Structures are given as structure tokens and as C-alpha cells.
Amino acid sequence: MKIDVFAHVLLPQFYQKMLALDPALPQKMPFLQNPVLMDMEKRRLCKIQLSNRLFHLSMSIQKIILKQSQPWLW
Structure with a gap:
């Protein structure tokens, strides 16, 4: 998305x-x-930066959920 x-x-x-x-x-x-x-170039760069931040945030959230649901793995 x-x-x-x-x-x-x-x-x-x-x-x-x-x-x-x-x-x-x-x-x-x-x-x-x-x-x-x-400025369309600045706009494109901002979108890329935001996309990267959202990806890292979603990975962090997934780790937290996994850690809470399966604490024996940690």
C-alpha cells in the first residue's frame, strides 16, 4: 500500500x-x-524517505508482536 x-x-x-x-x-x-x-524531485525524495521509515517501523512492530506472542523464541 x-x-x-x-x-x-x-x-x-x-x-x-x-x-x-x-x-x-x-x-x-x-x-x-x-x-x-x-518541486517534484523533492517530493519524490520525501516519498522514498517516508516509505523507508514506514518499512522500518512495520518491521519493529512485527518484532514486538512476535516477541509478545512467542516469548520463548527470545
Whole structure:
């Protein structure tokens, strides 16, 4: 299962048009300053890092469950 935690994309041209309408917009909405909204390479790297962390977390949880269900193995 894959979870895309960065579901929103902000096209750079659209962002520039938003700034033209209201230059203070990033201060009003700090989430707009998140670089993975516009930079697809950073977004890809974040997904890989998250996937690795979730894998290691699931392995740790499996060990805990196994240890609790079969303590004689440890």
C-alpha cells in the first residue's frame, strides 16, 4: 500500500500569479512555503524517505508482536 502524504501540487506559474494578487499570501498561509508543493524531485525524495521509515517501523512492530506472542523464541 502506498500513501501519498503530499496530495496537493502547486504549479510554480500559479503560485506566481497568486503572489501577484497578494504578496503576503505565504505569511497568511505558511503551508504554501512547503517546497514539496512545487518541486517534484523533492517530493519524490520525501516519498522514498517516508516509505523507508514506514518499512522500518512495520518491521519493529512485527518484532514486538512476535516477541509478545512467542516469548520463548527470545
